Amino acid sequence: MSRTRSRIGVVQPATGEAPVGEDTCVPIHSAADILEARKRGRELAVALGFAATDCTLVATAISELARNIVLYADHGEIRLNSVARKNSMGIVITARDDGPGIADLQRAMRDGFSTSHGLGLGLPGVKRIMDEFEISSKPKRGTTVTARKWKCQ
Amino acid sequence: MQVPILKQGAYLIASIQSALEDDDLVRLCDALSTQVGKSRARGVIVDVTALDVMDSFSTRTLVELATIIRLRGAEMVIVGIQPEVAVAVVRLGLKLEGVSTALDLEEGIAYLDGKARSSGKEKNDRG
Amino acid sequence: MLCASGGVSEVTGIVPRTMQSLEWNTGPARKEGPQVRRIDKRMQSSTANPDQNTMAAITSKAWPPAESEKSGTAYALAGVARHRASDESGTVELLRSLAHLLRENRTQLCEEWSRRISGASLLTAMTKEEIFAEAIAVYNNYVDALESGTLEALQAYARSLSERIIPRGVETREVIGIVLLLRDVLARSLFAEYQSDFSMLNRVLDSYEPAANRIANTVAVGFVQERERVIREQQEAIRVLSTPVLQVRERLLILPIIGEIDPQRARQLTEQLLRGIRTNRAKVVVIDITGVPTMDATVANHLVQTVDATRLLGATVIITGLSPEIAQTLVTLGVDLSKMNTVGDLQGGIEEAERLLGYKVVPISELAHAE
Numbered sequence: 175m176s177r178t179r180s181r182i183g184v185v186q187p188a189t190g191e192a193p194v195g196e197d198t199c200v201p202i203h204s205a206a207d208i209l210e211a212r213k214r215g216r217e218l219a220v221a222l223g224f225a226a227t228d229c230t231l232v233a234t235a236i237s238e239l240a241r242n243i244v245l246y247a248d249h250g251e252i253r254l255n256s257v258a259r260k261n262s263m264g265i266v267i268t269a270r271d272d273g274p275g276i277a278d279l280q281r282a283m284r285d286g287f288s289t290s291h292g293l294g295l296g297l298p299g300v301k302r303i304m305d306e307f308e309i310s311s312k313p314k315r316g317t318t319v320t321a322r323k324w325k326c327q
Numbered sequence: 328m329q330v331p332i333l334k335q336g337a338y339l340i341a342s343i344q345s346a347l348e349d350d351d352l353v354r355l356c357d358a359l360s361t362q363v364g365k366s367r368a369r370g371v372i373v374d375v376t377a378l379d380v381m382d383s384f385s386t387r388t389l390v391e392l393a394t395i396i397r398l399r400g401a402e403m404v405i406v407g408i409q410p411e412v413a414v415a416v417v418r419l420g421l422k423l424e425g426v427s428t429a430l431d432l433e434e435g436i437a438y439l440d441g442k443a444r445s446s447g448k449e450k451n452d453r454g
Numbered sequence: 455m456l457c458a459s460g461g462v463s464e465v466t467g468i469v470p471r472t473m474q475s476l477e478w479n480t481g482p483a484r485k486e487g488p489q490v491r492r493i494d495k496r497m498q499s500s501t502a503n504p505d506q507n508t509m510a511a512i513t514s515k516a517w518p519p520a521e522s523e524k525s526g527t528a529y530a531l532a533g534v535a536r537h538r539a540s541d542e543s544g545t546v547e548l549l550r551s552l553a554h555l556l557r558e559n560r561t562q563l564c565e566e567w568s569r570r571i572s573g574a575s576l577l578t579a580m581t582k583e584e585i586f587a588e589a590i591a592v593y594n595n596y597v598d599a600l601e602s603g604t605l606e607a608l609q610a611y612a613r614s615l616s617e618r619i620i621p622r623g624v625e626t627r628e629v630i631g632i633v634l635l636l637r638d639v640l641a642r643s644l645f646a647e648y649q650s651d652f653s654m655l656n657r658v659l660d661s662y663e664p665a666a667n668r669i670a671n672t673v674a675v676g677f678v679q680e681r682e683r684v685i686r687e688q689q690e691a692i693r694v695l696s697t698p699v700l701q702v703r704e705r706l707l708i709l710p711i712i713g714e715i716d717p718q719r720a721r722q723l724t725e726q727l728l729r730g731i732r733t734n735r736a737k738v739v740v741i742d743i744t745g746v747p748t749m750d751a752t753v754a755n756h757l758v759q760t761v762d763a764t765r766l767l768g769a770t771v772i773i774t775g776l777s778p779e780i781a782q783t784l785v786t787l788g789v790d791l792s793k794m795n796t797v798g799d800l801q802g803g804i805e806e807a808e809r810l811l812g813y814k815v816v817p818i819s820e821l822a823h824a825e
Contacts, residue, residue: 205348205349205350206348208348208349209346209348212380213346216379225721225725226411226725227410227411227414227415227721227724227725229411230379230380230409230411230412230414230415231414231415231418233379233380234380234381234382234415234419237380237382237384238382238383238419241349241382241384296383298420299383299418299419299420299421302418302419302420303415303418303419326718326721406768408766408767410725410728410729410731410732410763410767412766413728413763413764413766413767414724414725414728414759414763416763416766417759417762417763417766418759422762423766428765428766428767428768429768430731430732430735430767430768430769434735434768438768
């Protein structure tokens with residue numbers, strides 16, 4: 175699957191979209207926090223009336239992003255909030271860490287790439303199961319991933 | 328949280344009761360690969376009915392376990408994958424290739440019984 | 455009600471559903487001069503060219519009504535009402551008098567109304583007798599609402615009427631049309647009653663109009679809401695029907711897909727299929743896509759993912775009726791067709807499924823022979 179350059183490293187302005195309710199922030203320090211983060215994400219998706227499959231996709235994406243933090247950055251946070259746009263509700267997941275950063279984003283977004291062990295499907299997988307995906311990273315400064323899922327009508 | 332491993336006839340059955348932390352899953356896999364030799368099990372069933380998320384880590388770990396079990400001379404089957412979880416796994420781009428799956432515990436046992444019958448026929452044809 | 459365009463905007467305006475009782479607003483009392491002018495204006499506007507056919511039918515009669523339409527019962531009532539019409543309680547009193555008058559003339563006015571409905575080619579799906587029966591019922595409810603100022607009974611009747619006539623193809627336009635006709639018929643009768651006393655006529659119409667508008671509104675809104683409910687139900691039914699998951703044998707499901715698949719339908723299809731597999735404990739699923747003309751890359755990809763997800767639930771998918779075009783799409787996507795279980799047609803697919811499940815279909819004659 176081809177990855178377009180424009181989607182990477184560029185934070186798109188969120189047009190016509192307004193935050194709803196309060197942010198949830200889950201600090202990620204250990205593997206136990208992964209479970210907490212995805213539990214919170216699922217609760218939010220259920221509360222917004224997402225379809226069962228989409229609730230699971232949101233929880234799965236959070237699981238991937240939180241695990242990346244544990245594996246590569248030691249600690250960071252997962253921020254969850256709900257947003258409204260024209261005629262739809264959505265969830266924004268923001269995963270932030272101040273770890274070593276990703277030197278080659280293009281490579282990191284390629285299937286099968288991993289600086290740790292295993293298949294390394296984390297980031298491209300998240301991009302596939304979410305509706306919108308943005309990533310920015312600075313070496314030695316950390317990585318921020320923002321992913322959105324909109325409720326299907 | 329530890330996952331209990333039951334021995335039922337020639338099979339080992341591990342029923343995951345709730346969402347697992349990474350370490351618990353790794354521990355379960357270690358325990359299964361050890362016990363499959365000790366108990367001379369012919370098959371291993373991992374019941375994931377209670378898992379609401381199977382991300383790339385847990386999927387990869389289970390695929391690795393299946394390979395190890397096969398190398399140890401037994402057959403592994405994953406049972407109880409929820410429909411939504413199945414969709415998520417596939418959409419993540421994970422295939423669970425080389426891993427057998429069945430609807431639930433009953434089906435898993437039936438699957439292993441079938442495997443045992445067909446391999447038994449091949450090995451020593453009782454005529 | 456004489457001002458056609460004014461009447462329409464009243465009816466199509468939004469009235470909160472929670473509005474349970476009416477407030478009859480009479481407005482400030484007028485001086486003699488403007489009252490007369492106002493009536494003149496109404497007379498002109500009633501003959502103005504309306505936009506819609508419905509409106510044409512409603513306003514086609516000459517105004518004021520002919521002498522023959524005048525019924526001669528209400529002078530005494532008008533006299534009673536005259537003393538009280540100056541305040542709000544007077545309005546209530548006046549409406550009560552009007553209701554009484556309208557009840558007395560019920561048969562005659564309902565006949566007139568039915569005639570006008572037929573004349574305007576409204577409710578063509580119904581017989582004359584049906585129209586008259588409904589007209590009497592609507593009329594009774596209408597007059598009750600006019601008198602009591604509460605809309606609950608009328609709302610309930612409007613709902614049940616809508617339930618009855620929507621399946622017969624009656625349209626919103628017609629319902630609004632008949633309600634406006636009733637307003638017109640009644641107003642004409644009131645005019646006939648009070649035309650000799652302009653100040654009384656004006657008070658009567660001032661009381662009658664807002665009430666009649668709200669009643670018309672209630673009936674029209676009730677109809678539209680019922681219609682929307684029916685449409686929603688039908689949409690849901692169509693959605694479910696468009697992806698039927700059928701069990702043909704124990705552990706064997708068939709999913710015949712007909713028509714274009716968009717991503718939304720593809721999602722639904724997958725969810726219904728996977729749920730069907732769990733509830734029916736299916737081992738084999740035959741997906742027949744003979745009826746799918748084309749498939750874009752996104753949907754083809756989705757189909758492949760559905761096949762993979764089905765496998766994770768321990769079931770096998772057989773795809774039948776794959777057209778050369780769709781096969782080409784799948785190949786272009788890089789799908790390894792050798793890994794997908796495809797069979798030419800549905801019959802072959804079911805036979806293959808039966809084989810996988812260990813069934814063997816044998817003619818009864820052979821079976822008898824074997825025994």
